[in-house]
Amino acid sequence: MLTNKGTRHIIFFFGLLILNYNCSSDDSTHVPKLQPLVIPEIFSDNIIDPIIPSDNPQTTEGIALGKRLFFDNILSANGTKSCASCHSPQSAFTDNAPTSVGIDGIAGTRNSMPLFNMAWNYNERFNWDGKALSLESQAIEPVENPIELHSDWDNVVARLQAHPDYPELFDLAFNTSTITKELTTKAIAQFERTLISANSKFDNYLRDQAVLSPQEINGLDIFLREDKGDCFHCHGNPNNPLWTDNDFHNNGLDSQFTDLGLGAVTGDPSDNGKFRSPSLRNLAYSAPYMHDGRFSTLEEVINHYSEGLQNSPTIDPLMKKVDEGGVQLTDQEKADLKAFLLTLTDPSFIANPDFQN
DSSP states (O other): OOOHHHHHHHHHHHHHHHHHHSSSOOOOOOOOOBBOOOOOHHHTSSSSSOOOOSSSSSSSHHHHHHHHHHHHHGSTSSOOOOOHHHHHGGGTSSSSSSSOOOOOOOOOOSSSOOOOOOGOOTTOOOOOOOOOHHHHHHHHHHHHOOOTTOOHHHHHHHHHHHSSHHHHHHHHHHOOOOOOHHHHHHHHHHHHTTEEEEEEOOHHHHHSSOOOOOOHHHHHHHHHTTTTTTOOOHHOOTOOOOOOOOEOOOSSSOOSSSHHHHHHOEEEEEEEEBBOOOTTTTTSSSSBSSSOBBOOSSSHHHHHHHHHHOTTTTTOOOOGGGGGGGOOOHHHHHHHHHHHTTTTTTTTHHHHHOOOO
């Protein structure tokens, strides 16, 4: 007997199957093979289905093409960097630099965000400032950004079209050997949606397959208590396996802003200094932290919320103890909170061969 959840996933699969058939050209000899995301049980038990655009279903051929493009230096102007240069699998798809350095040796102003579980970003606003309104559109900007890959999409498409392999790979993935910017970013987005992390010690604890230490249990308590860490408003709780609300907050980093964050995108002064809350998964791999990479260690991050908050007109009301500098944790409470945060580390994610070059 099918559960409601099982019925929903079957309807979801056959909806994609019908869409894929209808989108195929009449004279095509190849139909891309649908490859729906493998949704972890801990996700399907707590949150709704992933966001898959109706015009970009997950296919075996599309994912393979997107993976090759993600690791290929052909997207950069001088052939020296790829998406993976700033989003390395071994670093939870970031690069461990405060701000990433582009092909011309120029450092940007933002920390490279880790990439995982992006199919569950329900507000569909990506980047630290929410500028990109889909995963597909997010893949457009780094190619032409003068500090990042510093290329031109017309030139990139021309190089891909002249490549000995890519026209055939696009034909297999999209039933056309005519390469476009839109199809290129669709393929990259398909690969990025497969980057799912859901196998941390804490995930296994929820599955009754691991035991937390007393220190880790106490750290979780500090995380959840409003009179202690008070972290859960922006980063969720055990019922939210994403460990982020994917929303935008001014978390008291500065009293004045050199980077307006969301405010520069919306033009609304009340959004100045707001940045997207990143997931707390895989913090062991993704240092440094914050939108500008200012904190090298988790200890520095915890110290910021404990006694380093800076007041400003747009500071989030959730930073309730800003007048006291922060939540004022003891040294032991800080150590316990860090111990809990590290239980959200997923070693199998960075070792997954499907995500390697």
